[in-house]
Amino acid sequence: MRQMARLRRGAMTAALVTAAMTGALLTGCTGAGGAGGGATEDGRGRTQEPTPSQDATTSHGSVLAAKIDNVPAARPQTGLDAADVVYAEQVEGGLSRLMAVYASKFPKVIGPVRSARESDLELLRQFDEPTLAFSGAQHKLLPLIDKAPLHAEPPEQASAAYYRGTDKPSPHNLYLRPDRLMGSAPGSAALTTGFHFGAAPAGGSRETSRTVRFPAARFTFTWSESRRRWLVAMDGTPTVTTDGKTVAPATVVVQHVTVRSSQFHDVLGNNTPYTQTVGSGTAEVLRDGRVFHVKWARPSATSGTEFTTSDGAPMNFAAGQVWVVLAKA
Structure with missing residues (x-):
């Protein structure tokens, strides 16, 4: 079955590359990808259901990682509050994009879904053949995605799991129904991130707000004592989902990493940054209204x-959603 899937994805990749050369595929890394399965929805539960296809019912037993659009026109997002882990990464032009990882539960809808980056392949190696939901990629990157140890599921391959909404203009309106793609969530045991959860260590400093800046984007996390959570704001606007839920992780990690140029560019000629998540460095962990200065290490791509x-003990995170902002060192 795995070999058949590879052959199927290989054929799809060849078709996509050919389409890109003729202009049918969305050009560059900022392209929107293919259309969904014909249904429309505004992200608030009003749908017209398409007929499911065989492609949309596969279950892989590992995490679902979805690339989430994060420009102002894409907000508010849908299903972001249900992710176990949210990674924030820098993309072209200094903007940001999110990788939302789901294992404990699936929301009804996730989106808007956007295109993948080369950095995603390294980041996802820590999971056992994860499923990657994305809406296309720079055409030279597609062969690398096909060779990666993951299940690539763009709309062209699982059309019944995707749809175009009516709440936002294209390309910011592609949504995913995760249960049609994978069935049920695999459970928290699939989160092989290396994260430790438990009581906070001694020490740390009082911290009620932290802002992390990219060249053309910023994230602010403000501690809510009443909720015991960090309230997220992006580019100065509070982050809420389409159904009005505040996005509020229990733990925020500001991980200082190498961000270098890659071999890829977008349609405007902007270089695609490569965010290197294998290696070591420093980080700040925000939990319980305090900041802890820690070290991080990921010796290989398959490691969490x-x-x-400072004493070499594991840094425990608070139970709940984790945000990891991959900031340039």
Whole structure:
């Protein structure tokens, strides 16, 4: 079955590359990808259901990682509050994009879904053949995605799992129904991130707000004592989902990493940054209204990331959603 899937994805990749050369595929890394399965929805539950296809019912037993659009025109997002882990990465022009990882539960809808980057392949190696939901990629990157140890599921391959909404203009309106793509969620045991959860270590400093800046984007996390959570704001606007839920992780990690140029560019000629998540460095962990200065280490792509305090002990995260902002060192 795995060999058949590879052959199927290989054929799809060849078709996509050919389409790109003729202009049918969305050009560059900022392209929107293919259309969904014909249904429309505004992200608030009003749908017209298409007929499911065989492609949309596969279950892989690993995490679902979805690339989430994060420009102002894409907000508010849908299903972001249900992710176990949200990674924030820098993309072309200094903007940001999110990788939302789901294991414990699936929301009804996730989106808007956008295109993949080369960095995603390294980041996702820590999971056992994860499913990657994305809406296309720079055409030279497609062969690398096909060779990666993951299940690539763009709309062209699982059309019944995707649809175009009516709440936002294209390309910011592609949504995913995760249960049509994978069935049920695999469970928290699939989160092989290396994260440790438990009581906070001694020490740390009082911290009620932290802002992380990219060249053309910023994230602010403000501690809510009443909710015991960090309230997220992006580019100065509070982050809420389409159904009005505040996005509020229990733990925020500002991980300082190498961000270098890659071999890829977008349609405007902007270089695509490569965010390197294998290696070691420093980080700040925000939990319980405090900041802890820690070290991080990921010795290989197949390893999770270990965060340790100054005495070498594992840095425990608070139970709940984790945001990891991959900031340039």
